[in-house]
Amino acid sequence: MSVTPGRRSEHRSGATGGGPTSVDLACVRPRRVGRPSPRTAAVGMQFGIPLFGSPTMIVEATRIPIGPGRIVLLVGPSGSGKSSSLAQIERRFAGGCMVQRVSFPGDMAVVDRIAPWASLSEALSILTRCGLAEAHLWVRPFDALSDGERFRARLARAVALHSRAGAAAPLLCDEFCSTLHRQAAKAISFGFRKIVVQRQLSAVVACSNEDIIADLQPDTIVWLKGAGRCETEHRTVRPGKPPSFRRRLRIERGSKRDYDGFASMHYRATDELGFVDKVFVMRDGAGGRLVGIVVYSHPPLELSLRNQATDGRFSRNPKRVNRSLRILRRLVVHPDLRGCGLGHYLVRKTLPLVGTDYVECLATMGEFNPVFEKAGMKRIGQYDISPRCQAALKALRAMDVDPNAREFVMHVSRRRRVREIVSGIVYDWYTATTGGGGCRVERQSPQLLAQTFRGLIGSRPVYYLWRKGEAS
Numbered sequence: 001m002s003v004t005p006g007r008r009s010e011h012r013s014g015a016t017g018g019g020p021t022s023v024d025l026a027c028v029r030p031r032r033v034g035r036p037s038p039r040t041a042a043v044g045m046q047f048g049i050p051l052f053g054s055p056t057m058i059v060e061a062t063r064i065p066i067g068p069g070r071i072v073l074l075v076g077p078s079g080s081g082k083s084s085s086l087a088q089i090e091r092r093f094a095g096g097c098m099v100q101r102v103s104f105p106g107d108m109a110v111v112d113r114i115a116p117w118a119s120l121s122e123a124l125s126i127l128t129r130c131g132l133a134e135a136h137l138w139v140r141p142f143d144a145l146s147d148g149e150r151f152r153a154r155l156a157r158a159v160a161l162h163s164r165a166g167a168a169a170p171l172l173c174d175e176f177c178s179t180l181h182r183q184a185a186k187a188i189s190f191g192f193r194k195i196v197v198q199r200q201l202s203a204v205v206a207c208s209n210e211d212i213i214a215d216l217q218p219d220t221i222v223w224l225k226g227a228g229r230c231e232t233e234h235r236t237v238r239p240g241k242p243p244s245f246r247r248r249l250r251i252e253r254g255s256k257r258d259y260d261g262f263a264s265m266h267y268r269a270t271d272e273l274g275f276v277d278k279v280f281v282m283r284d285g286a287g288g289r290l291v292g293i294v295v296y297s298h299p300p301l302e303l304s305l306r307n308q309a310t311d312g313r314f315s316r317n318p319k320r321v322n323r324s325l326r327i328l329r330r331l332v333v334h335p336d337l338r339g340c341g342l343g344h345y346l347v348r349k350t351l352p353l354v355g356t357d358y359v360e361c362l363a364t365m366g367e368f369n370p371v372f373e374k375a376g377m378k379r380i381g382q383y384d385i386s387p388r389c390q391a392a393l394k395a396l397r398a399m400d401v402d403p404n405a406r407e408f409v410m411h412v413s414r415r416r417r418v419r420e421i422v423s424g425i426v427y428d429w430y431t432a433t434t435g436g437g438g439c440r441v442e443r444q445s446p447q448l449l450a451q452t453f454r455g456l457i458g459s460r461p462v463y464y465l466w467r468k469g470e471a472s
Contacts, residue, residue, distance in 0.1 A: 077224075093169035125369075171201055171203045182209070185209065251349050
């Protein structure tokens with residue numbers, strides 16, 4: 001294989017530095033050497049298979065452009081030469097990165113191995129783009145993931161490593177998304193295209209499934225036909241194109257009961273939705289399965305950032321709060337479809353349907369994901385950890401109690417003072433958001449109290465506000 005400079009292409013996906021390089025690709029299987037075994041000789045004789053002779057052509061000579069912001073897709077049936085072609089490209093380019101060979105310590109949390117040199121926000125952005133968008137998976141060890149989740153984690157680590165190296169060699173992946181069901185494969189393909197352009201990566205991936213093409217948007221497709229035959233197709237990429245499956249989605253009114261199937265997918269696993277006003281669901285086609293939900297509830301009576309943003313319009317005015325304001329309490333998109341913009345699509349479409357002049361939101365994830373800003377809400381500010389929560393943490397540390405430790409539930413269950421501290425924080429939250437704090441805390445098990453407390457004690461939510469009629 002030889003490499004020659006290629007002309008700057010008109011379909012470069014927005015690449016800004018260095019034009020594509022044309023790679024001449026041709027793969028052959030070497031002829032058999034050595035003396036055949038009796039069994040090999042018998043098979044060759046019985047089926048007319050030559051055991052000696054010229055090398056076999058696996059992929060005929062073809063030229064493919066590789067460069068920053070570009071994706072080359074090798075697609076074809078098993079045995080058509082995909083793996084051999086990737087291996088040849090890997091041998092040619094020093095510094096190439098094969099996703100399947102990325103190391104991942106089995107006992108280390110996933111998030112600790114994704115761009116540890118960068119900010120947490122960058123690490124979570126890479127994980128989300130690569131299809132691993134659930135907070136509880138970020139803190140799991142690699143060995144505790146499923147096969148599909150391990151592929152996504154390796155893909156995220158490969159992207160991070162390759163981005164840091166800034167290598168001109170391509171990022172390579174065999175059997176791209178082959179272990180995933182097809183809708184998840186399309187979603188990851190969509191996110192991968194975005195991250196390739198954003199980070200100006202060069203990528204060559206191979207698979208047997210053609211259904212990801214619309215979302216992966218490869219610049220070049222090498223159609224491997226088998227028996228050495230192939231065709232090369234150069235395509236025009238459309239930046240900003242929505243995922244292919246979005247046109248099937250339907251948004252309709254739902255109910256609080258619909259949230260039961262989504263509660264475990266939210267990083268706050270408790271079911272505290274407050275006084276629910278409206279629920280909207282997103283279905284995969286008419287009558288299809290639910291793939292997203294947004295819950296709007298009646299808001300707390302007082303929030304300092306709300307008063308700041310509205311010049312005190314709602315301060316000490318519960319009638320106006322109930323009449324003109326709602327809070328977006330939950331937004332959940334099925335994990336298989338996260339990272340594709342469906343969250344802000346669902347919020348943007350439903351905000352005008354809430355029926356109030358104002359909609360607000362408090363989102364811990366807002367520190368890492370601008371989903372609500374993309375939906376048209378205005379970011380007002382971020383709350384710091386409250387003095388009361390800081391005092392609670394200080395008191396627990398003085399008692400040698402760590403809320404993140406495995407023994408925390410036992411401490412809540414057996415130590416009266418620990419339970420009092422934890423119950424006080426949870427009580428304040430219930431009273432401010434849903435009412436009935438005292439009774440609800442008394443009914444909760446130590447496990448639920450500990451879980452709720454963990455979700456509150458370090459939370460620094462971002463406050464967003466949407467005004468009816470404002471340009472987003």
